Amino acid sequence: MDKNSQTPASPRTNRRKSLLLGAVALAALGTAGVLQGMVAPPYGPAYAQQIAPAPAVTVPGQASFADLVDRVKPAVVSVQVKVAIDNVRNDSGMQQFGGQQGDEQFGGPGMGPGMGGPGNPFEQFFRRFGGEGGPQGGRGAQPRRFGEAQGSGFFISQDGYVVTNNHVVEKGTDIHVKMDDGRSLTAKVIGTDPKTDLALLKVNEDGPFPYVPLAGVAPRVGDWVVAVGNPFGLGGTVTAGIVSARGRDIGAGPYDDFIQVDAPINKGNSGGPTFNLSGQVVGVNTAIASPSGGNVGIAFAIPSETVQSVVEQLKDKGAVSRGYIGVQIQPVTADIAASLGLDKPEGAIVARVEDTGPAAKAGLKAGDAIVAIDGKTVSDARALSREIAGHAPGSKLNLSVWRDGKTEKVALTLATMPGEKTAALDTDAAGGQGKLGLQLAPAASVGGAGKDGVVVMGVQPGSPAEERGLKTGDVIVEASGRKVERPADITKVIAEVKKEGRKAVLFRLKTEDGSRFVALPVA
Numbered sequence: 067m068d069k070n071s072q073t074p075a076s077p078r079t080n081r082r083k084s085l086l087l088g089a090v091a092l093a094a095l096g097t098a099g100v101l102q103g104m105v106a107p108p109y110g111p112a113y114a115q116q117i118a119p120a121p122a123v124t125v126p127g128q129a130s131f132a133d134l135v136d137r138v139k140p141a142v143v144s145v146q147v148k149v150a151i152d153n154v155r156n157d158s159g160m161q162q163f164g165g166q167q168g169d170e171q172f173g174g175p176g177m178g179p180g181m182g183g184p185g186n187p188f189e190q191f192f193r194r195f196g197g198e199g200g201p202q203g204g205r206g207a208q209p210r211r212f213g214e215a216q217g218s219g220f221f222i223s224q225d226g227y228v229v230t231n232n233h234v235v236e237k238g239t240d241i242h243v244k245m246d247d248g249r250s251l252t253a254k255v256i257g258t259d260p261k262t263d264l265a266l267l268k269v270n271e272d273g274p275f276p277y278v279p280l281a282g283v284a285p286r287v288g289d290w291v292v293a294v295g296n297p298f299g300l301g302g303t304v305t306a307g308i309v310s311a312r313g314r315d316i317g318a319g320p321y322d323d324f325i326q327v328d329a330p331i332n333k334g335n336s337g338g339p340t341f342n343l344s345g346q347v348v349g350v351n352t353a354i355a356s357p358s359g360g361n362v363g364i365a366f367a368i369p370s371e372t373v374q375s376v377v378e379q380l381k382d383k384g385a386v387s388r389g390y391i392g393v394q395i396q397p398v399t400a401d402i403a404a405s406l407g408l409d410k411p412e413g414a415i416v417a418r419v420e421d422t423g424p425a426a427k428a429g430l431k432a433g434d435a436i437v438a439i440d441g442k443t444v445s446d447a448r449a450l451s452r453e454i455a456g457h458a459p460g461s462k463l464n465l466s467v468w469r470d471g472k473t474e475k476v477a478l479t480l481a482t483m484p485g486e487k488t489a490a491l492d493t494d495a496a497g498g499q500g501k502l503g504l505q506l507a508p509a510a511s512v513g514g515a516g517k518d519g520v521v522v523m524g525v526q527p528g529s530p531a532e533e534r535g536l537k538t539g540d541v542i543v544e545a546s547g548r549k550v551e552r553p554a555d556i557t558k559v560i561a562e563v564k565k566e567g568r569k570a571v572l573f574r575l576k577t578e579d580g581s582r583f584v585a586l587p588v589a
Contacts, residue, residue: 131292131343135304138345140246140276144296145230145253145267145337147215147238147527218295218338219243219267220347222377224274226251228267229377230337231352232258235265239528243269246302255527257380261319262372263352265337266380278339280370281346285309285325293329293351293365295338305330307363309348316366318353321452324366325349331365340367347373375456385505388455389463389480391430392423397447398435406435407471413437414447428478430467437473438466454480502586503529506553509541519543519576520550530586537577544574560588 217234221227228243235241241253251269258265269275285291292306307329314324327340331351340349349367356362379386395414403411416434419426437444440463444450457463459482467474503526509515512523519541525532542550545559563571570585 131304131306134292134341134343134345135294138278138292138339138341139294139302139304141221141278142294142302142339143219143221143228143243143245144299144301145217145219145228145234146242146244146250147217147235148240149213149215149238216296216299216334217336218334218351220294220337220339221275221277222280222347223277226269226271226273226275227256227377227381228253228269229339229350229373230265230267231350232260232263232265233352234337235267235527236260237527239532241267241527243267244301245275257384257386258524259376259380259386261386262321262368262376263318264350264368264373264376264380266377278341279346280374281342281344281348282370284312284369284371285342285348287311290343291327291329291340291348292343293327293331293335293338293340295331295335295351297330297332297334299334310364312369314366315448316353316355318366321372321455322448323369323372323452324353325369327365327367328363329365330361330363332361333359335365346370349373387459388483389457389459389461390423390483391425391454391478391480392420393425393430394418394420395436395447395450402435406468408435408437408468412446413444413468414450424478424481428465428476430465430476430478431469433469435468436465437468440464441466455483459483502588503531504536506542506556508552510551515539515541518549518551520553520556534584534586536575536584539578541576542573543576543581546571564588 215234215238217230219228219230219234222229235255236258241255242250243253244250251271253267253269256266256268287309289309290306291309292304294302294304297303307327309325310328311326314326315322316324318324325340325348327349329340331354335351338351339347340351342348348370350373351365351367353366354361355364355366376386394417396417398406398408398411398413398415400411402415403409406415413435416425416430416432416436418432419430436450439450439453442453444453454463457480459480461480463478463480465476465478467476504522505524505526506520507523509519509521510517512521515521522531522536522538522540522542524538525536542556544550545556546563548555548559550556550559560571568588570587572583572585574581574583
């Protein structure tokens, strides 16, 4: 063979060359190879020393919410509520808000609506061994079964007041709040407001507690926001996004004015705060829009200005009183505006005036268009309702009314909205021996309740009334054989019963299932 011809090297020769080149390279690198992160051989202690990782460095100009989270996270709590199984929803804790879905969670991750609830794997077990429908089903009432609802909340004062959603605690008995540092504290409900889905709690231990302030300025669309809460039972979870819209009406209640955000909000975030970048609470997370029940980027929060107003009343009185003028209204459409001679469709037109309300006394008429309150333009009927409800009963307002082609001024004094004349019924106002746990209103003031008796507007979780099965909507028609028409009548009967030395008062109730008697302790 010609010696200039190239003879292919054998595989053994190539392998020998590779090993030789590798050894030369390693010798050339020396210790530099180790410093560049090469794996040290397991022989010789000099090569086994690990290099400490470099400390984390925040790049100048790099966006981070870490400092904000460090400040606010200790004030955010997980709210855990003991709930009777009968009260646990079959939709795995998702509450409907006019097509939208509230986001509190029942059970832990991967759990359905409470242990032993409908659809749970243990349902047949309970049925077979003493539960409803089991062999003992006909032997009288069975013990109540309980599950756990979970939501979120946050401290608003160092003395232990906590804000959360009404739908998180409304059917609960025992309530605990779990802090970011791991402490679990018992809490009681100070007051609730179903119309705005807000509740105020108070922990039963002394502070001081870390707390966060409510924002005094509304966020702008496009502002960054950070949400902290307890999604799926995973406490202390932080998500971020922007304000997507303001003034959303999702059909949740009569005073809808939600902030829409795209920060990921899920079941269990209910009652948790959404912060601006100054660490102030701009909203309380309350609902999500989702076909699947999980986050799709559309969540709704109650604005801080609403929270501030409601919380102040709950703290002072345990209930919310709203102004009332006694009219039925509807939006001013473009056609209605044209027919009335208005330049543009704004304000609200009066469809009907209640005979004995403040509006009738002030001279308002059907066909009047209310276009401003105290000089502030009313954009639509929903804005008018919110503005009136935002004033306390007894407030004096000046309405600008469009009538017969010109603007007229009407002054009136607000009354209390029917159905909201509620008060916690104290069994012993002087001695403070506890409460029956009822919020009451005259039946005549509540639409559809009839004219006789006193309507139960709310039942305190864990109270004697709740334990004996009283429910919102029940009507108390007699107390110890005496007819009652006002909450004050019941208070009077209780005082007489206690004076006589008896330990309970007998109520006759009218319920959706008929009439029945219930005895509640007063001592």
